[in-house]
Amino acid sequence: MIEFLHITKHYKDTRVLHDISLTVQDGETVCLVGESGSGKTTLLKMINRLIDPTSGQILIDGADIAAQDILTLRRNIGYVIQQTGLFPHMTIEENIGLIPTVTGQAPAAVLDRTCELLDMVGLDPHTYLGRYPAELSGGQQQRVGVARAFACDPDIILMDEPFSALDPLTRASLQDEIIQIQSEVHKTIVFVTHDMDEAVRLGDRICIIDKGHILQYDTPEQLMKAPNSDFVAQFIGTNRIWSSPDLIRAEDIMLREVETCGPQLSAMRALEKMHHAHVNGLLVIERASRRLLGMVTARALQAAPDRQAPVSRYMQTDLETIHPQQSMVEMLPVINQDRVALVPVVDDGGRLCGLITESSLVTTLSQPYLSDDEEVSV
Ligand SMILES: Nc1ncnc2c1ncn2[C@@H]1O[C@H](COP(=O)(O)OP(=O)(O)OP(=O)(O)O)[C@@H](O)[C@H]1O
Ligand SMILES: [Mg+2]
Structure with a gap:
């Protein structure tokens, strides 16, 4: 469980996050949605301590992360970003196996795990293990990015607009992949996106952020049925529920x-x-x-x-x-x-x-x- 307790963030005189409190339950996928500059990435990066809050605390399973060893913390947190962050001079095998190898796992075990992860994201290990990132399409690279995030079998996965640079079809197929993987592994996922459709597909709950404030944190269904402000209603799109008949109940x-x-x-x-x-x-x-x-x-x-x-x-x-x-x-x-x-x-x-x-x-x-x-x- 991840708990944000009264988190604020200032850059000089600008406040970018205002008293954010929110809880992400174990095994839950939470989507952070908001306009550009609303503070989504800042919030996400606090979980693996790439950014420190100005005030407030973040607890993981009840323990304040500020007091934890940063490397141990990060080993338990997978991280996927838009620009994949794959190392261009390393093969796919080396990219995925990097952290497990650094943490001292046996080479044979790392290779097994790497193949398993490639399978999981729908890439044939024999075809892709030896290739370099530049020899893969954008969608394939992002699949490797996802596989790498799972390499150390972390409890938490953070994703910052991982699919936003991909064409709609590739994007939809990666979303399916995430839904499929998540139904098996039940990680705690915090997923940042601009795209409400993506949030509705992936999120068990969606947190709508505007100018550093949480406007509403609810299930997709509740957000559509009972948006708590005009902004949320507009952001969600008023007619969305009617295009999601599976969300309309008797x-x-x-x-x-x-x-x-x-x-x-x-x-x-x-x-x-x-x-x-x-x-x-x-x-x-x-x-x-x-x-x-x-x-x-x-x-x-x-x-x-x-x-x-x-x-x-x-x-x-x-x-x-x-x-x-x-x-x-x-x-x-x-x-x-x-x-x-x-x-x-x-x-x-x-x-x-x-x-x-x-x-x-x-x-x-x-x-x-x-x-x-x-x-x-x-
Ligand atoms: N290092 C920094 N120094 C000063 N201001 C910053 C810094 N990093 C971020 N900000 C500001 O903080 C605010 C929130 O930024 P953040 O990156 O969290 O937004 P975001 O919601 O992820 O936006 P996007 O959807 O464009 O990625 C923005 O107004 C940004 O300009
Ligand atoms: Mg961002």
């Missing part, structure tokens, strides 16, 4: 005021209730627990031979339901299937939380095409 778009009735209500009363509420169906729930039992439609009740009978006799019980946390991507197949128009949202305990209707979906899907002041009626 609970975000469900109707919460759902017309319900108990199983004992007579068919006739249920029809009256629908008439008054202007709906053509009711969800049948167990009153005390709100457990969903079924659904009755006006059509079924109008055809009912005995309108004094309880609705439970005419309700449909084989309902498709979804969980409040299910994403839009998971919902669509359920909704498309049999052209179900109403899908109850039901929690782990079988309790009714809300209802997805065709119109709530249509509203959601049309959101990006509407200006802010246009009202949609459901």
